[in-house]
Amino acid sequence: MSVKNTIDEITRILGREKVVTEEGILREYSRDQSFTRPCMPDAIVFAEKVEDVQNVIKIANKNLTPVIPYSSGMNLCGATIPSQGGIILNLTRMNKILQVSLRERWVLIEAGVTYKQLTDELKKHGLRVMIPFGTPPSRSVVSSIIEGDPTLASASFDYGNSLYMDLEIVLPTGDLLRIGKGMVYINGEWAPVGGGGIYGAQNVYSWLWQSAHGTLGIVTKMVVKAEYLPKARKIFFLTFDRLEDSIEVVRRIQRREIGLECFAVNSFNLAAILTKEWKIPEKFPCRIRRSEEFEALKTKLPRWVYIIHLTGLPYFPEEKIAYEEEALNEVCKEFNIKPKTTILNIGEEEIISREILEPWGVLKKANYKGSIHPVCFYTTMDKIQDFEDTIHRLAEDYNYPTDDIGGYILPVERARNCYCEFEFYCNMDDSEDVEKVKSLWIKAHEVIANKGGVLAKPYGPIAEILYKRVDPIYMEKLREIKQRLDPNNIMNPGKLIF
Helix, strand or coil, X not given: CCXXXXXXXXXXXXXXXXXXXXXXXXXXXXCCCCCCCCCCCCEEXXXXXXXXXXXXXXXXXXXXXXXXXXXXXXXXXXXXXXXXXXXXXXXXXXXXXXXXXXXXXXEEEECCCEHHHHHHHXXXXXXXXXXXXXXXCCCEHHHHHXXXXXXXXXXXXXXXXXXXXXXXXXXXXXXXXEECCCEEEECCEEEECCCCHHXXXXXXXXXXXXXCCCCCCEEEEEEEECEECCCEEEEEEEEECCHHHCHHHHXXXXXXXXXXXXXXXXXXXXXXXXXXXXXCCCCCCCCCCCCHHHHHHHHXXXXXXXXXXXXXXXXXXXXXXXXXXXXXXXXXXXXXXXXXXXXXXXXHHHHXXXXXXXXXXXXXXXXXXXXXXXXXXXXXXXHHHHHHHHHHHHHHHCCCCHHHCEEEEEEECCCCEEEEEEEEEECCCCHHHHHHHHHHHHHHHHHHHHCCCEECCCCXXXXXXXXXXXXXXXXXXXXXXXXXXXXXXXXXXXXXXX
């Protein structure tokens, strides 16, 4: 059967206003800021309810047409580029916040709800959602959580980023699957009851859809955990010339459970956050904008800055901050370090305070060259200096300035391990620059994987690097799972799961 038959049938059932086939619009969906090879879809279909999603999947199965879920367009890593054409199923219109539980601190949302939208709504209830550092405000919350973006702080430090509870999933056959601790129908609508947590959806079944790149179905609803907005706050800065000097200090701080957020940024990223001449781009890649303020800040700031965020929640907030501050001073005194409440006296504590609750200001760094290309991986704290040195040596080999590398370190599970990002920047209109940075970016992933780093975002050519290191039996099991759940191979074909 042809793709045209699929588009015609979808148009007949969903309506012409939900189907787009104009070449100019299709071209916008064929590429992003990544190095993934562009590929045109055949149509864009806008879903407005779960029945729309089911209908599209069932028609696509009948006609063997690829379907690629698209929730916000802010993945930026090539995951939604249709490598074999087909239908882009756009979920941005499924953007309802369906229910907020203040008592149990969770919120039921659809797949198109963005971080900015959810943040603004939860503020009205005195709540916040935990957000990854450097995520676009228009990024889909559901997509971000399913893709495993690590948040600045977690609802559970013992279990890592345990951020969601119940799920509603449209399977590759068009059938509906709901996972969680308790599901009931209220007035004909699905609703969670009593909370699920790690004993609800986050069991062996839900992990099938974690980082599955839309290859095993489409998550249409999610119950996301929320936390109280801080009643009182205090931010401290610890400065270091080398990451190795921070390791034991941060371990002690984390193991005494001091602060909710604890993370490090290098001078490049911190300068981008503090620069007032730049705005957060609405699209990526963006137009290059030079900034003298950024260049000056980058040279003045310490090489690495750890940010410790002390928070007081509903009960005795000032007392909590007071004893955590005392504990922080005790740890730092052992290492002859003094926590600072400012670095350059330019109001950075107020800027960082906003950034922690809405951590997308760092995306201003895209103005530097137009696009951002991160190397993301997990490792243990004792290896982070070796990995940074490795990244810098590779950059020198490719004549890429080491001062133009962004850096971000996030201790995970109270510093039992950590998440690392080192970013390269590229002018996508300069073919020579594209080739150089692409080669450096791929090589950096290869070297990091060879040295034991666990790659966090295996998209495009990086997926091949990861799968070469996976046991063949495991790979065969992945293919078996894919074949069983998606027998016609219509869901984001060309990509393997996980």
